[in-house]
Amino acid sequence: MRFLSAVLCLLSLPLAAGAQSITSFSPDGTVKGVRQVQVRFETQMVAFGDLRLPDPMDIDCPEKGKGRWIDGSSWSYDFVRDLPAGIACRFTLKPGLRDLAGAALKGQGDYTFNTGGPVVVEQLPRGDIDENQVFVLALDAVPDERTIVPHAWCRADGVNERIPVRLLEGAERQQVLDARKNFLDRQLHVYFAARGVVWRAATRVRNSGKEKLPVALLRCARTLPAGAKMALVWGAGIATETGIANTQDQELPFQVRPDFSARFSCERMRRGGHCIPILPMTLSFSAPVSMADAGAIRLTGPRGASWTPQFGAEQAKASHVDSVSFVGPFPEKATLKLALPPQLRDDAGRTLINQSRFPLTVLTDEQPPLVKFPARFGIIEARGDRLLPVTVRNIEAPSASRPAANASPRPPPRLCPLAPRTRRPLRARRSQGRPLRRAKRAARDDLAARR
16 A cells, blocks of 8 residues: 555656746737736745846847746746837747746747838828829838738729739839828838837938838739729738738728719809809819910800919918809800810820810800899888899789889888787786785876877
8 A cells, every 4th residue: 555655656746847937928929019028936936025037038139128026936028119010039948947936947938029021100191092003101110021922912893813913113113202292201110119219200211222111112014994892902911021920811992093084063043044144153073174274275256255263272272172053143054165275184194085075155044033132131211112133033013113004003112110009908906915906007108109
């Protein structure tokens, strides 16, 4: 019996020694924005109250930090700032590490994690895009440009295949960066601030071999269909310069703007009618046109009449506009012609898809009916005709101003008296302690006033 107990005791010693290990290590795998590493041991590692012992692990990480014991079995390592993307760290138990009881630690002794590959944090443009749009992508890490083209692509409705992307480089890239400097300055300020560096907005934005920036400029390799929904896919496999790659796709949805077209509009008195000649007429474009082309649009009428576009205060300051207005009045029941300048193009160089409709014929209707006082305020004489002038236009006869020839003259209107038709004497009554004599006097005064 004693022999059996001794055997069981000896067998339990290796198992107990093997259990002396780390029960949790956080973070693990790919995690963004790491600030602290936490390690929990299964057994007591330091004496209670004596937390000044050296770190139990060797740290291989490009970012600086400091370790500390939280309690007898918990240890943490705090980084100076949140780890940016593209960082890989390795934590390894020191050789010969023992717990407070002197038992050697067993089990896994090597732990790694990383902060992932480059992710798109902001992009230009937003919303509708051009058929040959250049995408400016601000990233959270400097990418390895060799991995972008093989793992990024465009997807568009109506195209049943992946559309490859083209990476902008050289002078073409620099031209786009110079045009988007304000956007880049904001993104680079955030990027470098996370790394403890102050970005100066006056610095010229370049991307040479010595100065790598977390920016990627892409364009789909083929023209996108107008009006289609599309997505730019920043795919898994795109890596940072440190070799850490993304593990999943990131989709950026966009809407391709419709074909370049022009649409005429005006106010009408009824559906299917012609334009009201006293109200403005508008020509709208689906994409902006230059101010020079917009100012060359003309609306012509009979006998050599011509109208030029009118622009508001804000439109006059812009280099491109998306609509023009013509202010009347125009002749009624007339035929007008709306002509566009030759080779009118939008800001992307596209021609009108409905160019064949121009010069456009515009028909005006008759003037709408109108009964109008000359002003919002008028004075009527106390004695005399008691009349105010009224402007009357296109009112069906007979009207108040032009009676029919065979109509008998109407008698002048009788003025209604201000007093009511029935006169009821006010009965005096006692109320709230009022004397009867005062009530009768009030009744007589009221009756006299009504007369």
